[in-house]
Amino acid sequence: MPVLVMKFGGTSVANIDRIHRAAKRVAVEVAKGYDVIVVVSAMSGETNKLVGFVNETSQLYDAREYDAIVSSGENVTAGLMALRLQEMDIPARSWQGWQVPVKTTSAHGSARIEEIPSDNINAKFAQGMKVAVVAGFQGISPEGRITTLGRGGSDTTAVAFAAAFNAERCDIYTDVDGVYTTDPRICEKARKLDKIAFEEMLELASLGAKVLQTRSVELAMRYKVRLRVLSSFEEVSDDAGTLVCDEEEIMESNVVAGVAYSRDEAKLTLTSVADRPGVASAIFGPLAEAGVNVDMIVQNISEDGRTDMTFSCPIDQVKRAEKAINTARDKGDYNFSDLVVDNGVAKVSIVGIGMRSHAGVAAKMFKTLASEGVNIKVIGTSEIKVSVLIDRKYMELAVQALHDAFELEKN
Amino acid sequence: MPVLVMKFGGTSVANIDRIHRAAKRVAVEVAKGYDVIVVVSAMSGETNKLVGFVNETSQLYDAREYDAIVSSGENVTAGLMALRLQEMDIPARSWQGWQVPVKTTSAHGSARIEEIPSDNINAKFAQGMKVAVVAGFQGISPEGRITTLGRGGSDTTAVAFAAAFNAERCDIYTDVDGVYTTDPRICEKARKLDKIAFEEMLELASLGAKVLQTRSVELAMRYKVRLRVLSSFEEVSDDAGTLVCDEEEIMESNVVAGVAYSRDEAKLTLTSVADRPGVASAIFGPLAEAGVNVDMIVQNISEDGRTDMTFSCPIDQVKRAEKAINTARDKGDYNFSDLVVDNGVAKVSIVGIGMRSHAGVAAKMFKTLASEGVNIKVIGTSEIKVSVLIDRKYMELAVQALHDAFELEKN
16 A cells, blocks of 8 residues: 655644544545555644743753653644544554654754654554554654654654655645745735745745744655645645655746745844954854854955954844854954944845756846845855845845746746 | 652642652652652643543544553653752652553553563662652553553552562652541541551542542552552651551551441342342342442342342442343343332441451441431441441431541540
């Protein structure tokens, strides 16, 4: 039998009614002849409640106990889903991470899946079981302790099962009906994409389109797992949602697939830094150690042996960044005149595999923004994206203008 | 190191504050030099919530999934307790049933513990761990599925660990401060017992004094595990609570240890039953199969080959009993004239090991009730107890009168 993996997130199993609804979707796929692996999250709110308990109990908690506690929410939904399927006369049973077993590293709280033996579940499929319901987000360490994969880890669980069982597809049911050319709340012309390439999805996921966890997309790309993102709140047809797949499956696509944005960015500039070999490492080493996610970096042309160094990071990491920089300066690692912080910027990016073979995409982006009177403060590029930092107040305008300029409303 | 088992029930770990309070109690015992095994229930209300989810999801649920779901509450408290102890610099870790492993039968929902290997936990004690926090109520079946022991099963877990680890004592922390001569809500002269024999506790537990689960007392008696019942809401001294122990440990005791009652009883009488060999089996066999807990049975003297058969059962099982009786009659298994149901009775019992060697205890009981004008409807006796069924409206009066007559307020 072909295997299908179906993953239901927290809002899709938020209460008993929604679990029933999700079970009906599973029944549809079973009727098509699939052996189905269902991966479930905890009911929405449950994991936060458990994390709250941990924080109330302990300041510097033991991550092994944290994992044992917060993984319990998924066990409940897995059991309830199995019961509901049985009630519909579909042979099903639940599996907790340690029962499969989902073997992970010992990095509690952010463990990585190392192996998922398929023999236990396949033996049950061979005996007539139609659905294996798996508690997402969790696994077992070499020491026999319960591990969790980190926030959003159930997406990763689902993709890993799809890879281990050579599934035909991995359907991710969520509260949006697919991946859009941009955020429909900002741009009313936003269009749902039928297909998107792994690489594009990866850029969009890490740029702030919160549909899929980045790690799960990376894993899907590595193992060529076809991912479908779709809504659990709408009637589902066979071509619903967005298929995230290998670019070869996408016959012809727009040069630009989508416009992403990240609202809460900050720009930090160190002025008049002595420009000597190793200065970049002296600056950004301590920032990395302090846990600052430095994104874009720009270095001006040097004059008189001194230069300006500018970088961006999430706005809630600015305090940490300032502290790391001042500490490093006080130690004499480097010096500068001023540290200028601009908390009023946003990042807007265009993403598309087509850029690789099309010249002039960045130029068109800059021209579009200029014609709207939007000043570009920092530019960053990769093979398949161009990002700019701009004043936050222009963010929506920039997204709309770029969506128009690249005609993303058209298929 | 001597081992101590401490069990905290649902109200003793109902929230984070209470878990902290319980952890402080554990710290006191650790400071005395014990290696401690803590057994925890789920936060009060959690298990009921999970059972509610199951009932909403499925009518005839798969008990294996039920167990996987309802056992999750204990996992949360076990982790939180371990974290709290670590926060107090006490080396501790949590163990879920399958991790120990607590090996049980496959009777999901009411599994029996078959074996608790002590090597895993003892190895950790040898490495310096001071407290093993165990999730109560749960185990693992030979098939590797999660099992639960039935309501109140955490008491049984605690006693089983005490037996397996040869513990010095098993302290059961609950919301009452010990075992009383009778219910203080009914009789203000009720006195807390310092010690009570296993056999007495067993009669009191099954007679409705809801302090300890009957199974856990049976298990304690079989393995001679000294049990102490005490409150988690009061400052605890070394002689707090009630010690449930072998009768040899109790130097001198009252003839009667306590007065128990059960309010919601029903009395059923089959009149004019043909009195032939096998008729009792014909009547009570089907009742047992229907799950009716028949308690007291009285058969009148036979006249003209016919007799009256009277028995008692919990009031909420009357409908089931009537159905089983009528079905058996319709099948021709036996016949009778009338089935008379009295839903207005209560059971009052006096319990005490001293009865074995003291004559006249029952007579004193009957005389006491007679002098209060209480009519006795049915009498039942065992070696260490005398029970009577009386009109429910006299129940409190009877308990108070018996408490006075046997001078239970005196030590």
